[in-house]
Structure formats: structure tokens, C-alpha cells
Amino acid sequence: MKVTGDQALVKKINKSIVLHTIRRNSPLSRAKVSEMTGLNKATVSNLVAELCAQELVTEVGPGQSSGGRKPLMLHFNSMAGSVIGIELRVKQLTAVLCDLSGGILFESDFSLDNHALPYVLERMKKTISDLIDKAPESPYGIVGIGVGVPGMVDENGVVLFAPNLGWEMVDLRGILEAEFAVPVTIDNEANAGAQGELNFGAAKDVRHLLYISAGSGIGSGIIIGGELYKGARGYAGETGHMTIEAQGKPCSCGSRGCWELYASEKTYDHSEFSLPAHTTQELVRYAAAGQEDALRHFSSMGEYLGIGVTNLINSFNPELIVIGGALSEAEAWLGEPLRRVVAERTLPYHKQQLEITFSKLGSRGTMIGAGFSAVMHFLGDIRVTV
Incomplete structure (x- = not known):
């Protein structure tokens, strides 16, 4: 379907392009904005003037010159x-x-x-x-x-x-x-x-991303071609409720054997080990001190995380997996068993140029x-x- 619009719509679109170019890349000059957007310098100058009047963009300068007068640099006004x-x-x-x-x-x-x-x-x-x-x-x-x-x-x-x-x-x-x-x-x-990682964290410029939020439950943010994938009706990503044990434990969703029953904070209250704590922060402290049951529990969780992640890798063929949420703070104990299981079980071609990392934003993502x-x-x- 062809998209048409009047002059006001075209201006609105161009203004948005200029604003987001400055937001993502500031500081930069008007000439650089023109070069990056493909808009002519007069159009950029007029739109920048409007954005400055709206206090969304500020001018600070002068910047580096390649000859002639030094340009004023444009900044996105984050405040x-x-x-x-x-x-x-x-x-x-x-x-x-x-x-x-x-x-x-x-x-x-x-x-x-x-x-x-x-x-x-x-x-x-x-x-x-x-x-x-x-x-x-x-x-x-x-x-x-x-x-x-x-x-x-x-x-x-x-x-x-x-x-x-x-x-x-x-x-x-x-x-x-x-x-x-x-x-x-x-x-x-x-x-x-996933949006937090894509814009501020480990996934900048990544086109195919799986963000695994692992905490009180498990969910996935799926980025395909640089866009958030939500499915036909907006409900994609409920991966914590994919079955990994056919006759497994009953889940609050009504099914059995769901991934999050074996690889999330839900495991703390039903562990086979005698855990000294029931939150990730507490368990991390005990693991850091070498407490054996805490170490064994994290190892088991890491293996189950690896099983679910393997299923997602084989399904979506991402370039990057980011483990986020509360469990990202237990990377030191979850990372090795997770990566080992993925290496053992993932299809060979899916592993090529695949990176698995833990969120740099931690539990704030x-x-x-x-x-x-x-x-x-x-x-x-x-x-x-x-």
C-alpha cells in the first residue's frame, strides 16, 4: 500500500528524524545531521530552530572545524x-x-x-x-x-x-x-x-536479539530485524511457560513442567538442597562465601537455563542472547553451566557467531x-x- 501525506505530515516526519538523529548521536553539527539524514541543510536548519525553541535540543559550541567558521554543536536536551x-x-x-x-x-x-x-x-x-x-x-x-x-x-x-x-x-x-x-x-x-538493552545496554546495534528476563519468573523479549516482535496478537515471549519436563511440576499457568519452575527464583522455596536464603541477592552472598548448597543450586539453575536457551537459539537463530533480570547478578555461578549446556545441545550452525552475555544494566534493565x-x-x- 502506498503512503501519501500532505506537507504538514512530511514536515512532522522529517522533524522526528532530525530529533532522533540528534538524540542518538549528539553532539553533532547541523551539517552532520544533514549528511546523516539526507535532508538538505536549509530543512535541517529550520527544523533544528523549532526543536531549540521547544527546548528539546540545545546549542553548545563551537565544535571542530574542517576549515572556515567553527560550527555550533547540537545536543539532545535530556533534562x-x-x-x-x-x-x-x-x-x-x-x-x-x-x-x-x-x-x-x-x-x-x-x-x-x-x-x-x-x-x-x-x-x-x-x-x-x-x-x-x-x-x-x-x-x-x-x-x-x-x-x-x-x-x-x-x-x-x-x-x-x-x-x-x-x-x-x-x-x-x-x-x-x-x-x-x-x-x-x-x-x-x-x-x-529488551528495549532497555537495545537502547542502553549490551545490545546496541544488534538486529536479532533474545533478551531473557530471569527472576521471579522467566520471559523473553524478542528482537527480529531490529524490531520488537510481539506475535499475531501481541503476546509473544511467554517462554517461561514452555514445557521442558513432559510430566513435570504443576505450574500456576495451568500447565506442567514449565521452564521457570526449574530456572527462576521459584526454585528457592522447593530446592533439593538446604538453602540458607530465599532471594537472589542473599543467595549470591552465600555463593560468594563458598556455601556448598548455594553453589550446587546455582549450578542446577544454570543447566536448566541452558536447556531453555538452547530451545530458543534453535528456534530463532539470534546473534545475541542477553540474560537479564534479578538472576543476571548471579552470572559468576550461572554463566559456566548455562554456556556448557548450550555448547553441548545447540545445533552447530546456530552456534556460529552467537554471543551469550549477561545484562550490563543488571536488574534495572x-x-x-x-x-x-x-x-x-x-x-x-x-x-x-x-
Whole structure:
């Protein structure tokens, strides 16, 4: 289908291209923007003037000259506003206040005693209110809230099914927008984590990525051709509920033998070993001290992680696997058994030029990615497909 548009639409698209070019590559000159975008210098100059007037771009200079007058350098104004990124976990609610470039300004977290909707909403609203109060003065203030949740989310921000929370059909976006009167984006936590890695972490410039969010459960953010893949109805990535044991343990999703029953924090309460702790942070401390049961448990988890990752590699043929979420902080004990199982079981050609790494953003990846989605909603990430 051909796409047509009037002059105003063309200008809007060009303005978005210029803004995101500056956002991703600043500092750079007008001439460099023209070169990178293919837009003529007069068009770039006019659009930059508008962006400066909107306080989204600032001029700082002069820069290096190749001859003649030194150019003024353009910077994306990351402090034009703030966003809040939230990850709702099974046992914890974590949140960050970020600038428009993903820089963390403040962090907060609460332990969750239960998953009852009124209780979780009360905690979430208090967290958001506290971060709003801490936001620095800026031209646009709080421009959005992004939330990553451990479950299936539709395009309207409704949490359709979150088995680890016991939630169904919760209009989380509607509830939060009514409370705070700012745009809210809701997505699966693994999709948000994939966006965090793609834009700020280990996966910059990667076209084919699998982000494995491993914590209280397991989910996957799938990047194909540089774009987030959500499937026919938006629910792709529920890999924690793929079966790896045909007659395995019963799962809260209604199935049996699901991957996350053997390779997530769910294992801590039902381990064959006598564990001295029941959170990843605590278990990491014991493993670092050489506690045998902690070491054996992490080794077992790493092997099961490797089995699931192998299935995904053989299915999607990615160039990069990033392990994120709470378990990314146990890389020292999970990495070897995971990579060993993958090396033993993955098809030969799928292993070529494949890299497996642990998130550089650690447990913050989902929060940063959720905040980034709110930034993109504010800036208007306009794409036209012909």
C-alpha cells in the first residue's frame, strides 16, 4: 500500500528524524545531521530552530572545524523532562526516575507482601507520587510513566493474564492515567527489558536479539530485524511457560513442567538442597562465601537455563542472547553451566557467531526500558512504512 501525506505530515516526519538523529548521536553539527539524514541543510536548519525553541535540543559550541567558521554543536536536551519506569515483580516493586536519555536520577523499591490488586495499586501510586515529588524542574515535567509487568498485556495497556500475580483483565494503564493525568505505557517486563538493552545496554546495534528476563519468573523479549516482535496478537515471549519436563511440576499457568519452575527464583522455596536464603541477592552472598548448597543450586539453575536457551537459539537463530533480570547478578555461578549446556545441545550452525552475555544494566534493565517507552511516546517515534 502506498503512503501519501500532505506537507504538514512530511514536515512532522522529517522533524522526528532530525530529533532522533540528534538524540542518538549528539553532539553533532547541523551539517552532520544533514549528511546523516539526507535532508538538505536549509530543512535541517529550520527544523533544528523549532526543536531549540521547544527546548528539546540545545546549542553548545563551537565544535571542530574542517576549515572556515567553527560550527555550533547540537545536543539532545535530556533534562527537558523526566519519566518514571517501573517493574512489577512477584515479591517487589521497583522504580526509577530517569531523564529523557535513560539516566537514573532516583530509585525506589518496596517489598510486596501479597498480590491483591488494591494493595499493589496503593504501593504503586505511592511510589509514583514520591518520585514525582523528587523530579527536578524542567520545561515539560513528568512526561510519562512506563510499567513492565510479568504477564500478557494488550495494546490498550490491559493486563490480560499475569499467572504469578493471579491477575486477569486489569486495566492498569487506565487506572494510572486517571490517577496521575500523564500518558502511561504498559508492556510485558521482558519486552521492556529488551528495549532497555537495545537502547542502553549490551545490545546496541544488534538486529536479532533474545533478551531473557530471569527472576521471579522467566520471559523473553524478542528482537527480529531490529524490531520488537510481539506475535499475531501481541503476546509473544511467554517462554517461561514452555514445557521442558513432559510430566513435570504443576505450574500456576495451568500447565506442567514449565521452564521457570526449574530456572527462576521459584526454585528457592522447593530446592533439593538446604538453602540458607530465599532471594537472589542473599543467595549470591552465600555463593560468594563458598556455601556448598548455594553453589550446587546455582549450578542446577544454570543447566536448566541452558536447556531453555538452547530451545530458543534453535528456534530463532539470534546473534545475541542477553540474560537479564534479578538472576543476571548471579552470572559468576550461572554463566559456566548455562554456556556448557548450550555448547553441548545447540545445533552447530546456530552456534556460529552467537554471543551469550549477561545484562550490563543488571536488574534495572526492565525499569529503564519501561521508562524509554514512555520517552518514545512523548517524543513521537514516527515511522512510515511503504
